[in-house]
Amino acid sequence: MVAPSELEHSMEKMLLTFHKFAGEKNYMNRDDLQKLLDSEFSEFLKNQNDPMTVDKIMKDLDDCRKGQVNFRSYCSLIAGLLIACNEYYVKHMKKR
Template identity: 50%
Template sequence: MLSQMEHALETMMFMFHKFARDKGCLTKEDLRLFMEELPGFLENQRDPLAVDKIMKNLDQCRDGKVGYRGFLSLIAGLGIACNDCFVVHMKEKGKK
């Protein structure tokens, strides 16, 4: 049986491969489809070019592809943003 951390890591790996399919990388369209798994994030984005900007930041080689390392950078950034919101929420909740 997997620990919670092992399950989380496995889930991230499977999500990458689900969208990368047999290419081993994500294209901008793959990234857009992946971001649809995060509807709350996209709803809060006021920038219609958010996926384009994310792709540009992750595509280090400028070849239109994002590998697993880039994908993990995206996940890390999203995790940091979520944690920041959580901390603010908990501080506001504590003030009430």
């Protein structure tokens, strides 16, 4: 068995982070999402001046209006943040 690549290792980390906060139920409720954002994106949260940030993210991700963020919605959150980071990176940080 070959050792996982760095990208595979990163993907594993993403998967396990979801399950750390989702627990046995396999979805995150609003409290779990708040804990994940506090723990993993504390700087991002601090820079949001809107106290409703977590509620707004929850509303965006909770497709079925059941108060649940499933793994697919979690992937959407990560992808959305990555796309925003990428725009900044390409504009300001990438060597031209």
